Amino acid sequence: MKRTAQEIAEYVGGELRGDGAAVLDSVASLKNAGPADLSYAEERFYDEVARTRAGCVIVRSGEFPSRNVIVARNPKLAFARAAEWLLAETRDDAGIHPSATVAPDAEIAEGxxxxxxxxxxxxxxxxxxxVIEAGCFVGKRSRIGSNCLLYPRVVIYGNVEIGDRVIIHAGAVIGADGFGFVNDGAVHVKFPQIGKVIIQDDVEIGANTCIDRGSLETTVIRRGVKLDNLIQIAHNVEVGENTVIAAQTGISGSSRLGAQCVIGGQVGIGEHAHLDDNTIIGGQGGVLNGKHVRGGEVLWGTPVRPLKEFLLQQAYLGRLTAKKR
Amino acid sequence: MKRTAQEIAEYVGGELRGDGAAVLDSVASLKNAGPADLSYAEERFYDEVARTRAGCVIVRSGEFPSRNVIVARNPKLAFARAAEWLLAETRDDAGIHPSATVAPDAEIAEGxxxxxxxxxxxxxxxxxxxVIEAGCFVGKRSRIGSNCLLYPRVVIYGNVEIGDRVIIHAGAVIGADGFGFVNDGAVHVKFPQIGKVIIQDDVEIGANTCIDRGSLETTVIRRGVKLDNLIQIAHNVEVGENTVIAAQTGISGSSRLGAQCVIGGQVGIGEHAHLDDNTIIGGQGGVLNGKHVRGGEVLWGTPVRPLKEFLLQQAYLGRLTAKKR
Amino acid sequence: MKRTAQEIAEYVGGELRGDGAAVLDSVASLKNAGPADLSYAEERFYDEVARTRAGCVIVRSGEFPSRNVIVARNPKLAFARAAEWLLAETRDDAGIHPSATVAPDAEIAEGxxxxxxxxxxxxxxxxxxxVIEAGCFVGKRSRIGSNCLLYPRVVIYGNVEIGDRVIIHAGAVIGADGFGFVNDGAVHVKFPQIGKVIIQDDVEIGANTCIDRGSLETTVIRRGVKLDNLIQIAHNVEVGENTVIAAQTGISGSSRLGAQCVIGGQVGIGEHAHLDDNTIIGGQGGVLNGKHVRGGEVLWGTPVRPLKEFLLQQAYLGRLTAKKR
Structure with missing residues (x-):
């Protein structure tokens, strides 16, 4: 979509310096941008602003006489907002492909x-x-809200509820049976996995990520949560609002994560653990079963401990063994 | 399926106390249950039994005068068995969907x-x-037994043998090439990956889990094994009967796991490792290449050591660095 | 394809000892081989050569009077090369299946x-x-080279470039959005993920592996790279020529791996890390954000340190706590 630099400045609440009539229709990095691209610069890259071919650059401050710039308090955030606006596509592909299989009683809304x-x-x-892309599967009695985007080959089992503006990447599986068995002394008898999954509004779910259904309760992913690729969310887990979780992390059954947590990649969280709001866990950290992790600290290691303590232990080990080499 | 409380008590080998004529047709937790639901209670939740609306509750012992209860030695196990029985669906969906592609010489049995x-x-x-759900792929010369359930988008490569009553969740991939190459000094030449995969009876395989085919030998998953989501099983691996493996664990090529092992989530097992029967490994544990792990102990850490030793080391490190803070 | 032992010896540059007219058409291990199978033996298995039923065995040296052998400097490499040659299939399945959906302007080459x-x-x-197998998806403006093999249910998003002779296993997802958000103090605003993915020639990608597209730059997997199953490659990552990465490893955004690296399973590499050529990292190792890892050493642990140092630390811990038991 074409927008002038002035329009973009107003949209992001910034101040234009330069030619407000410059027309932009896409975004790019400083290095790759051309005259129709919007870009942005963190302060440490201000040297590059003079060299970029971008039609307009969002910055925090400074003078760039030969350039069109938009001054905004948080250039990266303003850039992200402007990009969303510039890149919004007008879709004209509504409709059901003839090779799709849609049950007669499925309620398919407009567009x-x-x-x-x-x-x-x-x-x-x-x-x-x-938008439900090619090869997706939506099982019995599942409900998907409006303005969602399911990339190809997403599988939604039955009895799953998905809110509005949810993005699900290819290969994700929502609502598979939780991993629950009762050992009878010889074999493992399947414990019923008949709960639901609720995915609230504005959640994004990465490629090949798995979110299991509750066993007798419900697995809940709250509003604004962002999940990277290849994540495992077990049965009955609750993930609080706006929490972000990096790739390949696994959360075991019945654990509760608070709001606004930041969980690194390859983290493992045991069963029935509880993380307070704002907890931060570094990559590959491990939380033991039943552990209550207090928020507001950066935690690291297996089992997780405060980052400072983890680094002290590493330094201590380093010194001990240095003598021996 | 509707069953009376008395019928359920007999099915699970328990003793009914209360109204044996009460009719049940589903299961639920104490908290969510209604009059037609069967539930169960561990002793620490006996307070909740008085408050539940469940039509019948399985307990180990005790007096619950105003309630229908079934007394059974292992309430959770009895509940799991009863649930399987109550929730068994009568299917009426046999048949080949017109949009499926079935080779003329494929042998498709009854129902x-x-x-x-x-x-x-x-x-x-x-x-x-x-049942082979939507979008599954079954490659040349593969054989699948009776009463299996393949959820949508499962991929079975060619020359894979699957037993009876096997459940495979969405997105699982069985029989992809193992990861084997020979370096010629410059590039990696593919080592042949032409072995088979054998999945025995009563195995359950989680969503997006991958089980590679043997290179020249066979990858074998024995009877009753339960695999969670996003697990990696490499070429030539053997997993013993009734072993359970939690999510995101990876087992490298040619390793052998005994029977009745319990492997936590995100465990990594090196190549040519050997785990005795009954080995237990905690989450994120690591087993080195070629290691023979003796069973009967709980092991933890990378490389794995007995849990007690692991905890002592953690405590020791904690004390050392506590002095410095 | 049928070949004589003599033809195979010439193909791999080895020396035939025995009956050069023996006809072979497949490969197998020493144990499983029959008279039409080629096999190979490392020195520690020379005892088995006398007992094998293989029609011909590749060895490094030695006398095996009753056997047809091919003497080659690297028997495993010669075997891999011969296997590729023997097992090459003549395909006769070119064509577009009537149930496929191919855009009118897609350029589909011969065969x-x-x-x-x-x-x-x-x-x-x-x-x-x-070959694009069943259920694959190739998004708008993506380009795939010649002699590639995409197993079933591979998803290629739009604007992805794939070279020649690339093998992609089932369920892999190439080009999903990277995981990038800007927090506005309350919610996470999506950072644009509009870069490309370039996969060069002779790359192999494992089942359910995910390679994200660049945000504003390009994610690049260079010539000859081999990726195992369930790997995560984030946005803007570059993986150098002939690097091999084992299963379940994750590489965070904007990291660069050199050529000829060997990365074990379940390794985690932080953002903006840089690994020199020839770096070797053991399974479950962790590389911190921004770290520059020098090559030529075997590294282990989280954070990674030289294997020797890691083992010294482990030994030291073991001794400290041994006193207490």
């Missing part, structure tokens, strides 16, 4: 796209303008 | 369901009452 | 196979003799 080979089972509903 | 867009290649056989 | 239910969007091109 929905259902791609080739997708399967929508009975008792489901799909909200306005939601 | 099989093949969902939309599924592909069954030549030389395959699918046993009685097996 | 291409497009399997059932596959979707090839507009502006794409698929090179000579490439």
């Amino acid at each position: 929905v796209k259902i791609g080739p080979g997708a399967v929508i089972e009975g008792g489901t509903s799909i909200g306005d303008r939601t | 099989v369901k093949i969902g939309p867009g599924a592909v069954i290649e030549g030389g395959t056989s699918i046993g009685d009452r097996t | 291409v196979k497009i399997g059932p239910g596959a979707v090839i969007e507009g502006g794409t091109s698929i090179g000579d003799r490439t």
Whole structure:
């Protein structure tokens, strides 16, 4: 979508310096940008602003006489907002592909796209303008809100509820059975896995990530949560609002994560653990079963301890063994 | 399926106390249950039994005068068994969906369901009452037993043998090439990956889990093994009967796990390792290449050591660095 | 394909001892081989050569009077090369399956196979003799070279470039959005993820592995790289030529790996890290954000340190706590 530099400055609440009539229609890095691209610069890259071919650059401050700049308090945030606005596509691909299989009683709202080979089972509903790409599967009685985007080959089992503006990347599996068995002394008898999954509004779920359904309760991913690729969320887990979790992390059954947590990659969280709001765990950290982790600290290691303590232990080990080399 | 409390008590070998004529048709937790739901209570939750609306509760002992209870030695196990029985569905969806692609020489037994867009290649056989959901792929000469359930988008490569009553969750990949190359000094030449995979009866495989085919030998998952989501099983691995493995664990090539092992999440097991029967490894543990791990102990850490030793080391490190803070 | 022992000896540059007219058409291990199979033996298995039923065995040296052997400097490498040659299939399955959905402007070269239910969007091109198996998805403007093999259910997002002779296993996802957000103090605003992915020639990608597209730059997997299953490659990452990475490893955004690295399973590499050529990292190792890892050493642990140092620390801890037991 074409916008002038002046329009963008107003949209992001910034101040334009330079030619407000410059027309932009995409975004790029300083290095790759051309005259129709919007870019942004952190202070340590201000040297590059003079050299970029970008049509306009968002900065925090400073004078760039030969350049069109927008001055904004948080250039990266302003850039992200402007990019979303500039890159918004006008879709004209609504409709159900003839190779899709849609149950007669599925409720398909206005402007929905259902791609080739997708399967929508009975008792489901799909909200306005939601896009279900090729080969997705939506099981019985699942409900998907409006303005969602399911990339190809996403599998939604039955009885899953998904809010509005949810993005799910290819290969993600929502609602598979939790991993619960009772050993009878010889074999493992399956414990019922008949709970639901609720995914609230504005959640994004990465490629090949798995979110299991509750056993008898419900697995809940709250509003604004962002999950990277290849994550495992077990049965009955609750993830609080706006928490972000990096790739390959696993959360075991019945654990509760608070709001605004930041969980690194390859973290393992045991069963029935509880993380307070604002907890931060570094990559590969491990939280033991049943542990209550207090928030507001950066935690590291297995089992997790405050980063400062972890670094002291590492330094101590380093010194001990240095003598021996 | 509707059953009376008395029928359920008999099915699980328990003793009914209360109204044996009460009719139940589903299961739920104490908190969520209604009058037609069966529930169960561990002793620490006996307070909740008085408050539950469940039509019947399985307990180990005690008096609950106003309640229908079934007394059983292992309430959770009895509940799991009863749930399986109550929730068994009578299927009426046998048949091959017109959008499926089934090779003319594929042997499809009685009562099989093949969902939309599924592909069954030549030389395959699918046993009685097996369900192959939408978008699954079964490669050349693979054989699947009876009463199996393949959720959507499962991929079975060629020359894979799957037993009876096997459950495979969405996105799992069985029989991909193992990761084997020979370096010629410059590039990596692919080592042949032409072995088979054998999955025995009563195995359950989680979503997006990968089990590679043998290189020249066979990858074997024995009877009753339960695998969680996002697990990696490399070429030539053998997993012993009734072993359970939690999510995101990886087992490297040619390793052998004994029977009745319990492997936590995100465990890594090196190549040519050997775990005795009954080995227990805590989450994120690491087993070195070629290591023989004796069973009967709980092991932890990387490299794995007995839990007691691991905890002593952690405590020791904690004290050392505590002085410095 | 049938070849004589003499032909194979010449193909691999080895010396035949025995009956050069013996005809072979497959490969197997010493234990499983029959008279039409080629096998190979490392020195520690020379005892088995006398007992094998293999039609011909590749060895490094020695006398095996009753056997057909090929003497080659690197028997395993010669075997891998011969296997590739013997097992090469003559395909006769070119063509577009009627259930596939191929955009009218997609450029499909000679000898291409497009399997059932596959979707090839507009502006794409698929090179000579490439095989796209059932249920694959190739998004807008992506380009795939010649002689590639995409196993079932691979998802290629739009604007991805793939070279020649690339093998991609089932369920892999190439080009999903990177994990980038800007926190506005309350919620996470999506940072644009509009860069490309370039996969160069002769790369192999394992099942359910994810390679994210660049945010504003490009994610690059260079020539000859081999990736195992369930790997996560984040946005803007570069992986150097002929580097091999084992299963479940994760590489965070903007990291650069040199050429000829060997990365074990479940390794985690932080953001903006840089690994020199020839770096070796043991399984479950962790590289901190921004770290520059010098090559030529074997590194282990989290954070990674030289293996020797890691082992000294482990030994030291073991002794300290041994006193207390």
